[in-house]
Amino acid sequence: MKKTLKRYRVFGLILIVNLILLLIKPSLGIASLKGTEDSLKELLAIMPPVFLLMGLLDVWIEKDTMIKLMGEGSGLRGMLIAFLLGSFAAGPVYLSFPFVAVLMKKGSKFFNVLIFIGAWSATKIPISLFEASVMGWRFMLTRYMIDIPAIILIAFITDKTISQQQRESIYKHAESVN
Template identity: 30%
Template sequence: MNILIGTILIWAGAVWALARVNRDHRSELRTIWQISLDTFLFMLPRLLLGMLSAGFLALLLPEDYVQRFLGESSGLTGLLIASLFGALTPGGPFVAFAIGASAIKAGATLGAITAYVTAWCIYSILRIISYELPMLGAAFTRTRLLVSLPVPILLGLLAPVVM
């Protein structure tokens, strides 16, 4: 049911965006379909492998450990552990989100997963070394990383209050 509502909402957004493009940049519609199709085909095998892995990993993750370190009673320490794991997770979004999905199934709190995902977003090491440092410089990168330091913990603390 949840998925059905999500699907309808997303397609409503997509139709709105396509209608705007159709009005203002009609010639781009073909390009949009082509890029969308390419992206979808790129995703399909990754989504499939990621989802199946997430299902298996959820069975294998030692539930008592996940619950002890990332569960309800883990508190601030749990958020710190989750943030550290997030910062150290290599690879594309499908890897990080698949791990997040299996941790939720194994009993991690949504706060811990928020901290994990946020830290992964901010500190993706490969992206920093291969793109940010060469393109924007050390001063910029250092400043961004420093001011972002409290963000994963902060959001991890706020998330359970709102959810």
């Protein structure tokens, strides 16, 4: 029971805040509830396909294959695969974290996981195509020329500043995620 309450504490807190707003200032409370409902609908629409893809990744790609493609010693190939996986993604960045857990369980190198998160955050191809149609190809390409080195630099700095003990803790936590 305690574990369940702890797991859903954020949802409970949001519900309590919405109810308090509803009592104190009904118009703001209704707007807040509507925003919460919209966010929940978006989440529920996106999560099933994400979990399906995550499950397929987990089942179809053997750990040895993932280690060979994205693990220690994968070099530029692993970085490129991580970048492409993140760039072809769809959805908000919080949806990348279940994928990250699977990548880590399968033996992906920490640096490549960081590249994946960075690419998911900044270089999604569907959004980039929309951006190019609105802002122009020159703008999009200029942004990529800034973002890609920045993603690599941030991943490198993060990879080098995380201690081995912290890294092991992160991987251990990823293993425990269902």
